Amino acid sequence: MKLAVVGTGYVGLVSGTCFAELGNTVICVDKIDEKVEMLKRGEIPIYEPGLKELVVSNQEKGRLTFSTDLAAAVAASDIILIAVGTPAAEDGSANMSYVYAVAEEIGEALDSSYKVVVNKSTVPVGTAEKVEEIIKEKNENAQVDVCSVPEFLREGSAVKDTFNPDRIVIGTSSKKAEEMLVALHKPLTEEIVVTDVRSSEMIKYASNAFLATKISFINEIANICDAYGADVKAVARGMGLDNRIGPKFLNAGLGYGGSCFPKDTKAIIHLAQSAGYTPELLQAVEGVNERQSFRIIEHVKGIFGTELIGLKACILGLAFKPETDDIRDAPALKIIDQLLEMGMAVKAYDPIAVENTKKVLGDRVEYGANVEETLEGTDVMILVTEWDEFVKLDPEMIKNKLNRAIVVDGRNVYEPKAMREAGFIYHGIGR
Incomplete structure (x- = not known):
């Protein structure tokens, strides 16, 4: 099939690339020239294991292209996937301005041929109807069905999740669109749920x-466990x-x-x-x-008391989870802010997310080049993100680098008994 994917973030870039790998012809569209040129060179703006190799391979095979020309991509495609951001507005609602702007452009670009427009973005119930309304306001003769096929990808394993989905959910009231979308997704799984559009959006x-x-x-149970041992x-x-x-x-x-x-x-x-x-x-x-992020602070206070000025904490892990450089709403940022407010100095390390963190915290934090350097001369190691290299750290190395053998384990990756027998003051969450 011929696909246009609008948006080259996690969802759009991964989905478009994986559909190309399945043999489809895919045009990924983004309005940022620099980003499109970067992707054409095989440079990936996000960290996602396995993605770069697939992008390069499918470009070489001619199945995957990148463009800023949405109108041309729409004209060349049977199915158009909208995969732009829906960030939270101040009141907590989804900011739909990007989706609606794309809908306007699609409406302007459509000719008389039939197209299926798919919302991949996470959108409020009723969005497909609104998108169709916008398209037809721009082009009253548009032959289009607007459907919902929500994504269920996890950052850090998005490629794997795309090829091995638990299920595919298709929301549509059109038999023609249903047949096209089932055919597109059938190579991925037989577990395809077809429902009405509003139910799909709610799923x-x-x-x-x-x-x-x-x-x-x-986490609530863990906090009660802390209270009762x-x-x-x-x-x-x-x-x-x-x-x-x-x-x-x-x-x-x-x-x-x-x-x-x-x-x-x-x-x-x-x-x-x-x-x-x-x-x-x-x-x-x-x-x-x-x-919950501030449970770490309670443990630090329980160890050192409330007078923390002059002490230095080692923070291991800045991304919100392993295998990604994403720091959006990452617990590490909240913890670091609180430690700094209480007078502690902070050294931090993450295998991938340091550069993104610098954009937020700047030089308020000292950044280590590796685990050993980051531990050196600090008073407590606080594990925030369970990267594999942190899970496998040698306790003796940790003890030798720290000023004091104190570990606060925010992800419960170490065994309390073993750590305490090794001479550590060890605090987990609910342990």
Whole structure:
């Protein structure tokens, strides 16, 4: 099939590249000239394992091209995927200006031939109808069906997730569009759910809100475990073996961050409130998550007291999760801000996300070139992101580099008994 993908962020670039790998002809469109030229050279503006190789390979095979010309891409394609950002507005709602601007351009570019327009962006319920309305305002003769096919990609494993989806959700009321979209996605999985457009749009929000709820739930349990001396890892294991619950997303720690869960939880709360409903559970989920990052601060105070001036903390991990350079809503930023406010100096290291962090924190923080250098001369190691290289650190090396053998483990990757037997003052979350 011939596809145009509008937007070359995580969703657009990964989706477009993977569809090209499946043998489709794909034009990825972005309005930023520098970004398009970079992609043409095979330079990837985001960190995503395996993506660069696929981009280069499919460009060489002529299946994947990059352009700033949306009108030409629309004319050359059967299916147009909208994959632009829907960031949170100040009131928590999704900012739809980018989606609607693209809809206007698509409407202006359409001729009399039939096209399927697909919202891949995470959008409020009713967006497909609004997009179709905008397109037909620009071109009343447009032969178009606007559908919803939400993405369920995880940063750091987006390529793998694209090729191995749990399910594909297609929202449409058009049999013709359904047949085209099923054919496009069938090489990926037989698990294709076809539903009405509004339900499809809600499935994305409901899925992310449920996972956010599971994370906040286990973090709440971890905080209670701290109060009573229980081990949340044992609790989570015992819970997760119940097949009604399952083990995934029961890792207690510092809460969720990134570009999806915080934004989408706020958006569904706003959607509910706009309809006159108070989503008390989801508001509580958000509240727990907002507070969870600061559990680290409570542990630091419990070790050193409230007088922290003159002490230096080593922060390992700046990205919101491993295998990405994304620091949006990353717990590390909140923790560092709080430590600095209390008078501590901070040294920080991340395998990928240092440059992005510098854009936010500047020289308020000292950055190490590697783990050993970052640990050197600090008073406490605080693990914030569970990169594999941090999980496998040698305890003796840590002890030799630190001024004091103190570890605060925000992701519960180390065994408390082993760390304490090795001579550390060790604090986990709920352990």
